[in-house]
Every structure is written in C-alpha cells, then in structure tokens.
Amino acid sequence: MTAQVIDGKAFSAKIREKVASDVTALQDKHGIKPGLAVVIVGEDAASTIYVNSKIKQTSEAGMESFHFALPDTISEADLVAKVHELNADDRVNGILVQLPLPKHIHESAVIEAIAPEKDVDGFHVINSGLLATGGKGMVPCTPLGCLLMLKDTLGDLSGMKAVVIGRSNIVGKPMAQLLLQENCTVTLAHSRTRDLAGEVKQADIVVAAVGVSELVKGDWIKKGATVIDVGMNRIPAPERGEGKVRLTGDVAYDEAAQNAAYITPVPGGVGPMTIACLLRNTVTAACRQAGLDDNDL
Numbered sequence: 334m335t336a337q338v339i340d341g342k343a344f345s346a347k348i349r350e351k352v353a354s355d356v357t358a359l360q361d362k363h364g365i366k367p368g369l370a371v372v373i374v375g376e377d378a379a380s381t382i383y384v385n386s387k388i389k390q391t392s393e394a395g396m397e398s399f400h401f402a403l404p405d406t407i408s409e410a411d412l413v414a415k416v417h418e419l420n421a422d423d424r425v426n427g428i429l430v431q432l433p434l435p436k437h438i439h440e441s442a443v444i445e446a447i448a449p450e451k452d453v454d455g456f457h458v459i460n461s462g463l464l465a466t467g468g469k470g471m472v473p474c475t476p477l478g479c480l481l482m483l484k485d486t487l488g489d490l491s492g493m494k495a496v497v498i499g500r501s502n503i504v505g506k507p508m509a510q511l512l513l514q515e516n517c518t519v520t521l522a523h524s525r526t527r528d529l530a531g532e533v534k535q536a537d538i539v540v541a542a543v544g545v546s547e548l549v550k551g552d553w554i555k556k557g558a559t560v561i562d563v564g565m566n567r568i569p570a571p572e573r574g575e576g577k578v579r580l581t582g583d584v585a586y587d588e589a590a591q592n593a594a595y596i597t598p599v600p601g602g603v604g605p606m607t608i609a610c611l612l613r614n615t616v617t618a619a620c621r622q623a624g625l626d627d628n629d630l
C-alpha cells in the first residue's frame with residue numbers, strides 16, 4: 334500500500350478563498366473589515382519569515398493588517414501595554430504575538446494580557462479552558478488545521494483510536510481535546526510514554542507533534558491509518574551545499590507511507606494550514622465581536 338497524500342497546500346488555498354469571500358460578505362453586508370495585528374519582538378530569522386507570510390496572506394484575504402516590530406530590549410510592562418492598546422483598538426479583531434519571546438519576558442504574562450475574544454492563536458487560559466469544557470472559544474491554529482484535514486479526509490471520526498504524540502499547550506494538548514470532541518478515543522503520548530511504538534501501532538489516527546526528526550518509524554503505523562505530521566525540523570543537508578538545511582517531519586515519511594492510507598507531507602502538509610486557520614480565526618473573531626454568528630455571512 335502507498336498512502337494517499339493529504340495536500341495541505343491545496344486545502345489551505347481553499348480555506349483562504351473561503352476566508353476572502355467571507356471578508357467580502359462581512360464588508361458588503363455589515364460594513365466590517367476584519368483586522369489582524371501581528372506583534373514581533375526581536376529579529377529571530379524563522380519568526381520573521383512566519384510573520385511576513387502572515388502579513389502578506391492577511392492582506393491578500395482582504396483584511397486589514399497591522400504590524401508592530403518591537404526591539405528585543407522592550408520590557409515586559411511595555412509589551413503588555415502595547416497589547417492593552419491593541420485590545421482597545423476597534424480596528425483590531427485579532428492579536429497575535431509571535432513566540433518565542435526574549436527570555437526576560439514571561440510569555441504567559443503577555444498571552445494572558447490579550448483580550449480572550451481577540452486571542453486568534455487560542456493560547457489564553459480562557460480559550461484553553463473553553464476548549465477543554467466544550468465551550469465556544471478561539472481554537473489554536475495548528476491543531477485546528479490538523480482537525481480540518483482529518484475531517485476532510487475521513488469524514489466522521491467517531492470511535493476512532495487517535496494517538497497524539499507531544500503534549501505542548503500549542504499543539505498536543507489542544508489537538509487531543511479537539512479529537513475528543515469528535516468522539517475519538519484519545520491517547521496523549523509524550524517523552525515519558527513507556528512504549529511509544531506499541532501505542533502508535535494501535536492508532537487509526539496518528540498526530541505527531543514532537544520536534545524530533547523522523548522519530549515515528551514506518552513499522553509503527555497500522556495498515557490503513559491516517560498520519561498527520563506536525564513536525565518541522567531543520568536538519569543539516571550538506572548534499573545541498575555548505576550550511577544548507579532540509580525540512581523533515583517527525584515521521585519517517587517514505588516508510589510510513591507504505592502502511593498508512595493517508596499521510597501529510599513535510600513541507601506542504603500541516604504548515605500551510607496553520608496560517609489559513611489564523612485568517613479563519615480572525616474572521617470568526619470579527620463576527621463574534623460584532624454579535625454575528627459565523628453563519629451570518
């Protein structure tokens with residue numbers, strides 16, 4: 334068996350088209366132009382690339398984009414004050430503070446300063462609490478993108494056994510909550526899990542969000558399983574020239590594709606879905622702030 338590839342690039346393009354048409358409808362019917370504010374602190378190369386694509390895609394979707402590049406010497410109090418200013422700005426429906434932040438700033442203090450209804454990353458404790466209790470909050474973009482791909486590929490997920498590897502607040506934990514809401518039987522595996530291979534071998538759905546290149550081997554994957562690879566690992570690739578790197582996932586793709594029915598590639602799988610979901614969350618936030626239902630468009 335060779336797995337069918339889940340094309341995140343194509344699927345994310347469809348989501349972005351829908352976002353753009355929702356933005357037009359919001360403007361035409363309700364006079365609202367959704368706005369996303371992105372705050373970056375310092376000059377981390379990877380963060381700058383992410384932020385630039387977020388800004389570009391926000392504008393392409395017809396939304397207002399606000400960009401604040403702050404020096405890495407900024408104090409926590411000044412960054413929090415900036416967030417408060419954006420909370421009070423009616424043109425801004427979504428606020429994203431790019432992580433990681435410099436060591437002298439507590440990320441939690443900044444995240445908790447964001448008004449929960451503008452927290453389009455879904456990292457605020459109110460939003461994680463709402464997700465855990467089945468409420469209507471903002472859902473973190475990467476796991477939301479994974480869920481949309483799974484539902485698009487498999488339809489009803491009810492009763493399936495899902496193994497999520499990685500328990501971060503950003504990916505693993507919210508992913509597990511989302512799969513639970515879809516009535517999966519969920520195992521949340523992590524660095525202390527005793528028999529990771531044994532756990533994965535039982536799974537109909539495997540979501541790997543670890544940050545270890547090709548940790549998940551092909552013979553761990555049950556025949557016919559669906560594999561979502563969140564990992565984005567930059568490993569040295571001397572064959573491409575001195576100092577060059579290549580992007581790998583957390584799953585040994587070629588081997589896993591022999592057993593899986595569906596699999597996401599890296600790159601071109603989960604990555605493009607994350608920004609598409611950020612745009613989608615911004616539209617959702619704008620609708621809710623205006624007292625509209627997401628379906629009013």
Ligand code: NAD
Nearest residue numbers: 475499500501504523524542543544563564565603604607
């Ligand atoms: P993290 O470092 O916060 O968490 C990693 C998790 O993996 C931890 O919970 C840890 O317990 C677990 N882990 C570590 N080693 C393990 C092992 N040997 N066996 C089992 N579990 C192990 O990472 P994160 O922020 O959740 O990101 C995970 C990966 O996903 C990274 O490669 C990151 O770059 C990628 N990522 C991609 C996107 C995207 O848009 N595609 C978004 C976020 C994260």
